[in-house]
Amino acid sequence: MLNETFKLEKTDLGHYVVVFFGPVAEENLPQPGQFYMFYKEYVKKPFSVAFLKENRLFFIIKKVGPFTSSIPDEVRVEGPYGKPFPAVVTNTFLISGGAGIAPICFLAEKLTEQNLPFTWLHGESKAENLILLDYLPVKPNKVSVEPTLVTDLLPKEAQFYCACGPKPMLKGLHSKWGTNGFVSLEERMSCGFGACYGCVIPTTSGYQRVCKEGPVFEAGELLWQELCV
Ligand SMILES: Cc1cc2nc3c(=O)[nH]c(=O)nc-3n(C[C@H](O)[C@H](O)[C@H](O)COP(=O)(O)OP(=O)(O)OC[C@H]3O[C@@H](n4cnc5c(N)ncnc54)[C@H](O)[C@@H]3O)c2cc1C
Ligand code: FES
Incomplete structure (x- = not known):
């Protein structure tokens, strides 16, 4: 379980921002559907992982309010949390x-x-x-x-x-x-x-x-x- 501060790399796409941090240790990698809590001072918000690259975690964040419109350069991150999608689904x-x-x-x-x-x-x-x-x-x-x-x-x-x-x-x-x-x-x-x-x-x-x-x-x-x- 992660509970540490990471520097975020961000790409602004207008209404969305793509964010990543890491790499993280193998045992902290998530399953599809799991999420991490991002902290900004006393506020924390959940975001689901969108994809992985060399154990770096990528997020796709839609700007809808104060947190998502101004994501800090460094955040404390907790997770992964929650129950994922089933590991094997076909068709x-x-x-x-x-x-x-x-x-x-x-x-x-x-x-x-x-x-x-x-x-x-x-x-x-x-x-x-x-x-x-x-x-x-x-x-x-x-x-x-x-x-x-x-x-x-x-x-x-x-x-x-x-x-x-x-x-x-x-x-x-x-x-x-x-x-x-x-x-x-x-x-x-x-x-x-x-x-x-x-x-x-x-x-x-x-x-x-x-x-x-x-x-x-x-x-x-x-x-x-x-x-x-
Ligand atoms: C498990 C989980 C995973 C998530 N993953 C992602 C993700 O990968 N990418 C992403 O962009 N967002 C994701 N979200 C949503 C994100 O956490 C919220 O939109 C967050 O509240 C935005 O914070 P804010 O301060 O920018 O806006 P806020 O001030 O919290 O909200 C701005 C506006 O959005 C509305 N709103 C906020 N949350 C909700 C909600 N849950 N249902 C309906 N309306 C809402 C508010 O009423 C307000 O109008 C996820 C939420 C959950 C629970
Ligand atoms: S957010 Fe506290 S119990 Fe789910």
Whole structure:
């Protein structure tokens, strides 16, 4: 488990910034879907790993508020935290939207390493954000830009899926394809390691912590009506 301060290398892409640090020791490497808490003074925020290069950890961060719009040059980092996507999935559809691209890219990278087939669909709100794709080690098979939604790209027949993105995207996916898959949730977090219960969501087995029992959940475990209000 990492708990140390790193100098960050950053590439500003307008609405996104690609950040990396490391290398880190083998035992501190994450699995797809796991996340690290980045500190800025007393505030800490969760970010999922997007890909690895020579044990350096790369993150894709969307500028949405004070932390993400002004990422410090050095941060204390804790992690990896959380439950990852299943290690082996085959013939799966990977569905990502916006900053949800990070954990899905990492999953695509791992599946590629194992020669496991997948189809990756990604949705962006603005065409100018597509520059981000140039920085990825694996590319989506198809990309949508609003007003086309990534859920408009889904084949009619429901497929097994692994997904991460804004709740309206996950809701659209669930209403078209049902619960045969896994989703990674980006709930607001405080502690990040299970202590504060600030990130709970309703599931079929009661409230669960996104940082501890998630962020990856079986889609069938979630109470979709309550989750997407
Ligand atoms: C497990 C996990 C992994 C994540 N991985 C990434 C990642 O790889 N890349 C990335 O860019 N972001 C990721 N996030 C989201 C990121 O941590 C938040 O967007 C963070 O709060 C941004 O901090 P901020 O201070 O910049 O903006 P804030 O002030 O926290 O938020 C700015 C705006 O975004 C809205 N907002 C913030 N968080 C949420 C939320 N969870 N749900 C709905 N609206 C929200 C706020 O209402 C506000 O309008 C992840 C979140 C989780 C839980
Ligand atoms: S953020 Fe504290 S329990 Fe999840």
